Amino acid sequence: MKKIILAASVLFVMSCATNPFTGAKTMALVNDNSLFPSSFQQYDAFLKEHKVIKGTADAKRVENVGKKIRAAAEKWLDAHGYKGYLAQYQWDYNLVDDKEVNAWCMPGGKIVFYTGILPICQDDAGIATVMGHEVAHALANHGQQRMSAAMLQQAGAEVLNAATTNSKAQTKDLLKAAYGGGSNVLGMLPFSRSHESEADKIGLTLMAIAGYNPDTAVAFWSRMGAQSSGGEPAEFMSTHPSNQTRIDNLKRLIPEAKAEAAKYGVKF
Template sequence: MNKTIAFSTICVLLLIIGCATNPLTGKKTMALVDNSSIFPSAFQQYDAFLKENKVLSGTTDARRVETVGIKIKDAAQKWLTAVGKPDYLKDYQWEYKLVEDKAVNAWCMPGGKIVVYTGILPIAKDDAGLATVMGHEVAHALLNHGQQRMSAGMLQQVGAVGLGVATGNSSAETQQLAMTAYGAGSQMFGMLPFSRNHESEADKIGLILMAIAGYNPEASIPFWQRMGGASGGQAPPEFMSTHPSHNTRVSNLTKWIPEAKAEAAKYGVTFK
């Protein structure tokens, strides 16, 4: 067995062994790094971030962030219990913090650590808009997208090593050209579509979460339209971006709203 075949065999074994099934989607996903390793590191980074930034507490907006966040988390727990995974969130340590920052942004670290920037509140406008944001961010955490991105990054590095093995007998110039092409190609046709898929997946699951939590999923459409207006049309073309375009998001969400409402109805939540 030559080096290239041996290396390919190892990669295949890694993909087979390093997989997990997500209970919300039923999909098998890459899990080359376990959450037992990821969560403690994420919690430390979150605490460090809070110490270095201005966290607002006791204000009306800070209470809104926490209230909406708890409702989204409770919706996730209802859903997971219904699909037979009541203990799925046992290692999550939920926190919902509002940070004073003009950036139009929010994020959720692996394990349930959420930050909402004050800059996104005018675009969210109301609790339903905020639920759109937080449902999306919580969905990232529930879908283990952080774990998948780390695993994809590891595979990208492994691929580079494999390319080095395959071109080991070539000239230095050929090896350099191959590495440059691999880096650009794996980013454009691998990592970027992978990231866009995560965003769309979080949009869909987030829509269902906000609906189960009692927020009308139709509110997601004007929210993303406002986000599109706030960007001023400065976003890069979709194929060069880590995120879908706002038009793509609105189109997808419009198709998914009936499904979100139907899922919420299973828990006694209906919308006029």
């Protein structure tokens, strides 16, 4: 048991990497060389199974805003000594015909917007709010971290199973249930909420550098909150911060985003 725990600890320390956007050491049990190809394959498979909209005004808007957010990220990285950091990214921006209010960016820069979110975006600034947030998830390596965390959670379950080999079946079941619930509520869910807050902060800065007023992010998330009609779960049981928590955080971060954009000649 001690050897297992020691090996897991050493692996954890050795697999940590510092992310330039957050300045924090993050889990990287899966490296980009294996993560990106898998991500690209999943993305291509998704596009084949869904109706991709090409050539329309909305599709062009999503692509144009995406390219501006990408340029903002590269500009920020170049200024901070990370030129070429995104060399392995294969950026792509697609609008998919789906009523779901959603958008996402896979590791490596593969982006999808659903048509259902565009009415809430309303304009390019709204699209930039969403685009900045989703791109930030990829830039901060959140997908990589979630996979690493899931691997550690599974490893913990295996250690628990080994430690309770000689325990009664009822005791083992109770301990497994406690571990599963506890590791989610106290570990995985807060971990996910912290990613959302990180993506909000990074996304706000990127949209500002790209020339979109970060003040508009508050209006967008207010519309998102109204769209949910109060149906969101309690924050501690959710993968996302509550809409009000998110809005309060954004208001606090907006001056910082504007100050960062001003360094690149963008003023509001």
